[in-house]
Amino acid sequence: MxxxxxxxxxxxxxxxxxxxxxxxxxxxxxxxxxxxxxxxxxxxxxxxxxxxxxxxxxxxxxxxxxxxxxxPQQDPPDLWLLFAPIKKARTDFIVEKAAELGAARIQPVQTDHTNAERIRQDRLQAHAIEAAEQCGGTFVPPVADLAPLARLLDGWDPARRILWADEALAGQADTLAALPRGPWAILIGPEGGFSEAERRRLAAMDCVTRIGLGPRILRADTAAVAALTLWQAALGDW
Amino acid sequence: MxxxxxxxxxxxxxxxxxxxxxxxxxxxxxxxxxxxxxxxxxxxxxxxxxxxxxxxxxxxxxxxxxxxxxxPQQDPPDLWLLFAPIKKARTDFIVEKAAELGAARIQPVQTDHTNAERIRQDRLQAHAIEAAEQCGGTFVPPVADLAPLARLLDGWDPARRILWADEALAGQADTLAALPRGPWAILIGPEGGFSEAERRRLAAMDCVTRIGLGPRILRADTAAVAALTLWQAALGDW
The missing domain is CATH 2.40.240.20 (Hypothetical PUA domain-like; domain 1)
Known part of the structure; x- marks a missing residue:
């Protein structure tokens, strides 16, 4: 560099x-x-x-x-990343990679199977800044404070579609290019997966699209990077 | 788990x-x-x-x-990952993610701008094993010992196509689905990029396809995960 x-x-x-x-x-x-x-x-x-x-x-x-x-200023597409915090090093990693791969906002979420009660928002924000500094970026995605997924979905603007990386769907991921462009959020679950109640709720939302990420089980940090990559290649600015 | x-x-x-x-x-x-x-x-x-x-x-x-x-035994597609070792934690990470994402063989390469003179092959192999253990896999990609890129290219079987993630090509990555299936290798460069001599050589090889990974500069570990993801989604078993 x-x-x-x-x-x-x-x-x-x-x-x-x-x-x-x-x-x-x-x-x-x-x-x-x-x-x-x-x-x-x-x-x-x-x-x-x-x-x-x-x-x-x-x-x-x-x-x-x-x-x-x-x-010149170069802003990423209007893509949010919602993820359930996991172990410290892997959470840091997700934030760094989301900043590199062009997420516009990073939103840690508390799910039924998330252990984390709180996050160090300032430390995660510093990771996003460092990633932008290191990678020649001009944009730094804001890292929001931890929020319950249920509350976020209560107030969800249906104009922002949700790409739900569903670990139970061990299928292909080839349908993204057919999806509409515009505001999106990628949702990555916790290590233990989403609860049945969360799965039912997500499945019932019109703005939610499920994708599988292949036949192998991926760790949450890998799933985040893979989903960001597929979205950017199909619907983003790659 | x-x-x-x-x-x-x-x-x-x-x-x-x-x-x-x-x-x-x-x-x-x-x-x-x-x-x-x-x-x-x-x-x-x-x-x-x-x-x-x-x-x-x-x-x-x-x-x-x-x-x-x-x-049942589930082997990944015939995909190799060639990458230039970087800092220890990020090299470990590349090996872990390659095993998770379904690489069949992991080959660290020494390039003109690679600092590493040697790697701890046994330690990297242990990371690949741990990734398979953690992620429910039945296959462990062999991690080869560090080899000079030039020597590998000297003896390269042209039947194995090379997907060259070229950081100088800040373009789109949407042409993968049109590429032939079969044996492939993904090639990720070092932090400082490939040398001019390496770039000329790769560009002259018929079996090499260049892809860009978007308008933002990616770290080598991010580029590895992104390229593996795009290959698996377009030409692999996702």
């Missing part, structure tokens, strides 16, 4: 300095050994990528100056 | 005991707290899955008796 990229959640106005917080300043000077005058790439998730010059870095923060636009 | 599954690399002959080595015996008795009389599921990668009863477990090994066939 080489180039240092930094996500800065601050408006970008050409000619105005963009402030760095203490952690960003420490990363640039303490970790990456960069000082005033060095050029990096910055993005704020909405104004594309910019070449920026470090003006100051200190213990309490710093600032960069925007030099020139480097890449 | 619940059920204890164990890969045992030994012929299965109904009526004959299957020996456990010391590590397997320790896993069953020390880790999983199972003793003689307990039923587990075993597979050897070629004879399907069997219900087996523990006959003996001790410090030096043990034995199980085959009780009844539990699932």
């Amino acid at each position: 080489g180039k240092i990229r930094l996500y800065i959640d601050h408006p970008f106005v050409p000619g105005q300095a963009v402030p760095l917080d203490a952690a960003q300043a420490h990363y640039l000077s303490g970790v990456m050994r960069q000082g005033p005058g060095a050029d990096i790439e910055v993005f704020n998730g909405r104004d594309g990528a910019w070449t920026a010059r470090i003006e100051a870095v200190g213990k309490r923060g710093g600032a960069v100056a925007l030099i020139a636009a480097a890449a | 619940g059920k204890i599954r164990l890969y045992i690399d030994h012929p299965f002959v109904p009526g004959q005991a299957v020996p456990l080595d010391a590590a397997q015996a320790h896993y069953l008795s020390g880790v999983m707290r199972q003793g003689p009389g307990a039923d587990i599921e075993v597979f050897n990668g070629r004879d399907g899955a069997w219900t087996a009863r523990i006959e003996a477990v001790g410090k030096r090994g043990g034995a199980v008796a085959l009780i009844a066939a539990a699932a």
